[in-house]
Amino acid sequence: MKYQVDERGYYGKFGGAFIPEMLYPNVEELRTNYVSIIESEDFKKEFDDLLRNYVGRPTPLFLAERLSEKYKAKIYLKREDLCHTGAHKINNTIGQILLAKRLGKQKIIAETGAGQHGVATATVCALMGMECIVYMGKLDMERQRPNVERMRILGTKVVPAISGNMTLKDATNEAMRHWINHPTDTHYIIGSVVGPHPYPDMVARFQSVISQEIKNQLTNETGNPFPDYVIACVGGGSNAAGAFYHFLDDEHVNLIGVEAAGKGVDTNESAATTALGKIGILHGSKSLLMQTEDGQVIEPYSISAGLDYPGIGPMHAHLFSTGRVQFLNATDDEAMNAGIELSRLEGIIPAIESAHAVAVLKKLELSDEDIVVVNLSGRGDKDLETYIKWGKY
Numbered sequence: 001m002k003y004q005v006d007e008r009g010y011y012g013k014f015g016g017a018f019i020p021e022m023l024y025p026n027v028e029e030l031r032t033n034y035v036s037i038i039e040s041e042d043f044k045k046e047f048d049d050l051l052r053n054y055v056g057r058p059t060p061l062f063l064a065e066r067l068s069e070k071y072k073a074k075i076y077l078k079r080e081d082l083c084h085t086g087a088h089k090i091n092n093t094i095g096q097i098l099l100a101k102r103l104g105k106q107k108i109i110a111e112t113g114a115g116q117h118g119v120a121t122a123t124v125c126a127l128m129g130m131e132c133i134v135y136m137g138k139l140d141m142e143r144q145r146p147n148v149e150r151m152r153i154l155g156t157k158v159v160p161a162i163s164g165n166m167t168l169k170d171a172t173n174e175a176m177r178h179w180i181n182h183p184t185d186t187h188y189i190i191g192s193v194v195g196p197h198p199y200p201d202m203v204a205r206f207q208s209v210i211s212q213e214i215k216n217q218l219t220n221e222t223g224n225p226f227p228d229y230v231i232a233c234v235g236g237g238s239n240a241a242g243a244f245y246h247f248l249d250d251e252h253v254n255l256i257g258v259e260a261a262g263k264g265v266d267t268n269e270s271a272a273t274t275a276l277g278k279i280g281i282l283h284g285s286k287s288l289l290m291q292t293e294d295g296q297v298i299e300p301y302s303i304s305a306g307l308d309y310p311g312i313g314p315m316h317a318h319l320f321s322t323g324r325v326q327f328l329n330a331t332d333d334e335a336m337n338a339g340i341e342l343s344r345l346e347g348i349i350p351a352i353e354s355a356h357a358v359a360v361l362k363k364l365e366l367s368d369e370d371i372v373v374v375n376l377s378g379r380g381d382k383d384l385e386t387y388i389k390w391g392k393y
């Protein structure tokens with residue numbers, strides 16, 4: 001339990017709820033209700049049923065034989081790429097919309113950067129017949145046109161944020177402002193293990209189905225629930241939190257988080273928060289974030305939109321500072337090469353985020369006996385244009 005959130009909302013010295021006074025009632029309503037709702041039989045039944053029949057869970061745990069041969073270890077891929085909408089994000093949005101319904105909310109808001117979380121939110125709002133507004137930086141809307149149209153097809157209203165750099169941070173501000181003005185009928189769905197308490201813990205619980213399934217599937221395959229390594233990419237950290245969750249107290253399982261180094265950690269074009277970040281407050285919680293000497297948040301960079309985030313969730317900051325999780329990073333080039341390699345060896349084109357996790361296989365000292373699980377957080381369909389532009393295949 002020592003890696004879980006405490007009752008004040010902290011993971012060691014990270015976490016908490018640093019929010020404007022006006023948001024306090026909204027967050028407090030969530031905080032006092034989320035555990036009892038999530039743990040109720042009625043919630044569990046509906047959540048499990050939708051994960052099975054709508055999302056397509058359990059996702060397979062696939063023994064990647066040609067990859068295993070290449071890296072001289074037994075490598076399994078946890079196939080989150082096969083989830084409905086193409087990534088793990090839907091596990092969380094299903095959980096949050098069921099929670100919102102039980103709190104009597106009729107409307108959903110969200111913010112999105114690249115649009116993946118926006119699409120996962122728009123999807124569950126269509127499913128539940130809930131009104132949905134997604135805030136998105138105007139610049140991001142231009143860069144991510146297909147996801148904007150996906151959200152619109154699903155019936156969501158996409159509102160451009162036109163302040164600041166017109167990207168994710170500005171969209172977050174707009175969403176917060178909306179929530180302050182509509183506290184009683186609206187739930188705000190955050191897309192990763194970030195934000196004020198209880199969001200990081202709530203999102204980690206919804207994603208923890210990933211490690212629960214890995215344990216069951218490994219037991220069936222090998223008779224032992226414990227792998228030697230679990231590897232996952234970290235943007236805000238939700239797929240990694242889900243893949244690590246049920247192994248946190250099993251210290252003999254090596255947990256590896258992989259951040260995006262972009263063009264390299266010492267190039268000023270990077271998103272490797274644990275390598276470059278310092279303690280600070282972002283999106284309502286205390287964590288590690290990339291900032292200048294005087295505390296201005298630094299624009300992160302990665303070829304992969306989902307890892308292009310200037311911080312990590314407070315749980316990961318704690319896991320990093322206690323040494324429970326080892327953080328490595330992969331550059332754009334390393335990730336792209338790994339994405340092509342996985343395509344050629346296993347017939348799976350991964351999301352570029354997930355390719356970062358695959359890319360560290362060659363940095364580990366593995367032995368034939370080692371059982372390695374790589375969390376394949378998403379599929380590469382959305383990244384086709386990036387693969388084409390990169391061109392080396």
Ligand SMILES: *Cc1c(COP(=O)(O)O)cnc(C)c1O
Nearest residue numbers: 192235236237238239306353378
């Ligand atoms: C959004 C996204 C990520 C990064 O988000 P986390 O919260 O760190 O999991 C990783 N992979 C894919 C495919 C994504 O869409």
